[in-house]
Amino acid sequence: MNKRHNSFYLIHKALRVAMYEMATALQHADFADVLTTETTIQQLEELLLLFDSHALGEDHFFNEPLKAKEPAIAKMFEKEHEEDHRLAAVLQQLIVSWRYASTDDKRLEYGQLLCYAFNEFIAFNLYHMNKEEMKLNEALWRNYTDEQILATEQTLVSQIPPEKMMKYAHWLVRGLNMKDLLGWLTPIRQNAPASVFDALFAIAQKHLPTSKYNSLAKQLARPQTTSVL
Ligand SMILES: [Fe+2]
Incomplete structure (x- = not known):
């Protein structure tokens, strides 16, 4: 077991459990039942915002500074965040389509597409977060001490607004x-x-x-x- 500091360990556990619980909620949802499903959809929108903020934080505090030392690794992870953003945009578009659908058949159809798109989002992010905890961490460990990595992590956490921090905390507690x-x-x-x-x-x-x-x-x-x- 590597004893070096893994900055992503706790927050990735939180984000994984958020995806697992959302996947279950989407499988249980009746997309023709607008009132009940709207709550689940709003939770999905909140999850997408948390993932987006998390990726921005990683890019700004870890990948951008790493470019001077290991440009190929830093750019690879920035590219993966672009793909993550694209998958989230597909979900946001399907949410709009579901909200404006005029019949139950259409709502059910968009709901099914939303479930498929969320499966792709989960699959990508599970793979991506593993890769960060292995390949990105290896690059960070090669170039920085644990004290430097921890200091960067603390700076990242300190700029998260309290309201958003409480949302991450909810998933930390769950995960x-x-x-x-x-x-x-x-x-x-x-x-x-x-x-x-x-x-x-x-x-x-x-x-x-x-x-x-x-x-x-x-x-x-x-x-x-x-x-x-
Ligand atoms: Fe990431």
Whole structure:
């Protein structure tokens, strides 16, 4: 197991679980039922915004500086983000077509196309994120120390607006195991303002199963809950 710092490890787990849960929601959706499905579609739009912001952050903070040292690798990942953007644009166009469809048959047809397009989006992103955690990380590790990589990651995270950070936090809570949750929240508890930690911890309380939340609360010395979540 490589002991170097993997800047993408936690956030990619969050983004993967967001895609898995969305894929299930889309498979369950009745695209002729406009009112119910609109909620799922809005969640899909939010997911696309998170992926877009994430790719922009990676390009700005990792790929652009890497161009001076390893131009071929940096450009390859920027190109992959362009493909990611194209796949998201296909989904956005299908969302518009579904919203403006005039019959149930048309809504069902666009819904099916939307599911296929989302499968392509997932397939591409699963492959792409693996590649970043292997090939891009190898290039970062060759050229920077772990302290430099961690400092870049902290700069990237610090420029995320609080409202968007809470959306990422929702998927971090859904996507991480206990060790990851402790690794994510412990330094925040030690270094960030109490209000930031409290807001993140409230998301954990809301979205974790009771037993997992209680285990986390115990290890962070926070009040446990007996409510059924
Ligand atoms: Fe990426």
